[in-house]
Amino acid sequence: MIEIRELTKRYGGTVAVDGLSFEVRPGAVTGFLGPNGAGKSTTMRVLLGLDAATSGEALVNGRRYVELRRPMREVGALLDAGAVHGGRTAFDHLRWLARSNGIGTRRVAEVLERVGLAGVARKRAGGFSLGMRQRLGIAAALLGDPGVLLFDEPVNGLDPDGVRWIRGLMRGFAAEGRTVLVSSHLMSEMELTADRLVVIGRGRLIADTSVRELADRFGRGVVVRSPRPAELTGVLAAAGGSVEAAADGALTVTGLDVADIGEHAAARGIPLYEVRPRGASLEEAYMRLTGDGAEFGAVAP
Amino acid sequence: MTDAIAAEWCKLRSVRSTAYVLGTVAAFLLLCAWWSWYAGRYWDGLSAERREAYASAPPEQPLALALPICGAVLGALTVTSEYATGMIRTSLAALPRRPRLLAAKALVAGTVMLVAGLVSTTAALAAGKAVVGDRPLPAFERPFAEHVPHLLLMAVTAAAVTLICTGLGVVLRSTAATITAGAGVLFVLPTLATLLPAPWDERIWSVMPGNLADQIAPAPGVTVRHGVLPPAAASLLLVAYVAASLGAGAFVFSRRDA
Structure with a gap:
């Protein structure tokens, strides 16, 4: 202690x-x-x-x-x-x-x-x-x-x-x-x-x-692509996930992991083209957190 | 405190510099034997009336030069080698009570030098007496017991210089600076003092830490005398030097970030 x-x-x-x-x-x-x-x-x-x-x-x-x-x-x-x-x-x-x-x-x-x-x-x-x-x-x-x-x-x-x-x-x-x-x-x-x-x-x-809290706070999430986004959004929301649609048609899901999303989609027969954890978001979270705190920050030219 | 002493003893034993310092003392012991042989040969070649006036240095004379500087090196390294490597932080994490750590360092290094001094000077005298044999050289012929106070004081001076440089090492934190300061006080300042006008040359010379031993207990059979201090005053001064240096070291050590 x-x-x-x-x-x-x-x-x-x-x-x-x-x-x-x-x-x-x-x-x-x-x-x-x-x-x-x-x-x-x-x-x-x-x-x-x-x-x-x-x-x-x-x-x-x-x-x-x-x-x-x-x-x-x-x-x-x-x-x-x-x-x-x-x-x-x-x-x-x-x-x-x-x-x-x-x-x-x-x-x-x-x-x-x-x-x-x-x-x-x-x-x-x-x-x-x-x-x-x-x-x-x-x-x-x-x-x-x-x-x-x-x-x-x-x-x-x-x-x-x-x-x-x-x-x-x-x-x-x-x-x-x-x-x-x-x-x-x-x-x-x-x-x-x-x-x-x-x-x-x-x-x-x-x-x-905790590492998990920080990841959640900065919305780590999973990126999902499907030809039936509206239907998938409903299914995942019902399963307890929160879903955001991006401009390019991809969905960003938080609160459910890759396996959960795959299971729910398969149960309804919804095809998935891509399911991937959004990478490096903790790194981003850290950079955002410490952005003002760096002692020797480089000045952009 | 026993933990700290055991650790410091273990440290001192496990570095080569300690062996080099003690090796230097041993080399000067050989030089003492050679000096005794030379003094005897020289005496052999003198005429009867010149033998009457022949006043050689005592057999342990080479050690009188070597022991204090060896003590200065040992005392300095005991502290400054840790600052040089950053190991002082490891030491303080293991033994966070700083005065205790410094005391253990001083005690171990001082004791090693005291023992090295006693053993080497005693051996030098024994070797000198054996080499000179029955030639009546004044600095060699007195009975062993009469030499004891002088030999003891040589060893005590070496230990005192070790402690002075331990304290100084904490203040300066640099091996080069500490040994330079030690050598300066032992060899350079006394020489410079002799350039002063009388009576200040003798007075300043007399208070130098390396010159106190001869004023407390001079070598028997040696007629050339230096120094104006009575033995009690010289003893007090030696103690005061040690106390001041270790005190300054302890003061700085306790207050400074490591």
Whole structure:
């Protein structure tokens, strides 16, 4: 459980986070979205006690991070995969971290195994690829078997295999009942990973919602073409869908998915020429939400 | 606190720079043995009346130069290597109580340097005595016990310089800046001080942290004396340097965003 309450962080004259409040609950992956410079990393740094809040507070399991006696047993964080001393081996890096929170050395071998680095445990981290460092960072986050996990842009720079691996890992953590907060500036990534979304821009909360709600709010829908549009409209409306006709004769249906529409049409013997989910609408929704919130927006020529 | 100390000890042990620093101390220990051999050979070639006036440096003299700079490097790296790699955030996420983390760093690095100093200077004296044998060189011939205070103070100075540079490292956050500042205080400022008009040359020289050990417990059998401070004042000054540097480090560390 993570609670951000009226959090404000100023660096000199720059307001990075401005009166931000939201909660992150266990058992779900919460995507923390916003354009670059929106204040995602700052919020995470304040949450981990690395930066001091100007006002407001950030709580983990009801307490400030610095009050946690052995924080790695409650919170696992991956902020910057590059933040490793290159001269230290993967094993030694995890071993000092384990020592710092009273965790046994056996656990180090376990997490190395879990992230697939057991074979390179005795190699210096300086020679690791970005993907391997990312895995080492995740191993560090898992050391204390924490109930709360924070990942700051975990898929940046990863290859497709690595991206899928992280996605599966986070889904798995949520399924185990842990609290998972993942920041990203890519809605397309969060659409595949997250259950809930916290969207911020210029340090302020823009949306705190579920992925489904956001999709519905911006009318994701299904595009349907049929030679008998009027009849189909009636059938689908009766089945609980809402139908809008576009100028080109296509229908946009919300409230029913592709399978529902196919079943209802087939039951009445109405031919369908096209049934397709309207793609990329979450991306559009995100762009519309954050359109005014981008810190470094490009100016059209 | 034991968690923090265990973690810092684990960190210090697992980087090559620590081995390089201790290797440098070992190399200077060999230099001490060579120096003792040279001093003995030189004495052999002197006439009887020149032997009367022969005042050599003590056997541990090369370490008197090496130990403080090794301490400066070890103390600086213990902090600045973490700022250079960004690992300071990982450390603070693991151990969020900052004064405690700094104390653990200082304690571990300081202890390593104190032990390295005690072992190396004791070995240097033992080697020097063995090499020189029964030649009556003043800096070599006193009984072992008479050397103990001086050797102890050399090790304490090395540890103190380590702590001073640990605190300085937190303030400066840069390896180059911290080691340059450390070397400046140890070697450059004392040399510049000697260019000042008397009595300020001696006064300024006397308060430099690297010059306090000889004023607290001088090497036995060495007649050339520098420094104007009584032992108690020099001891207090050494403690004050350490306290000021670590205090400044702790103050900045607790208030600054990582």
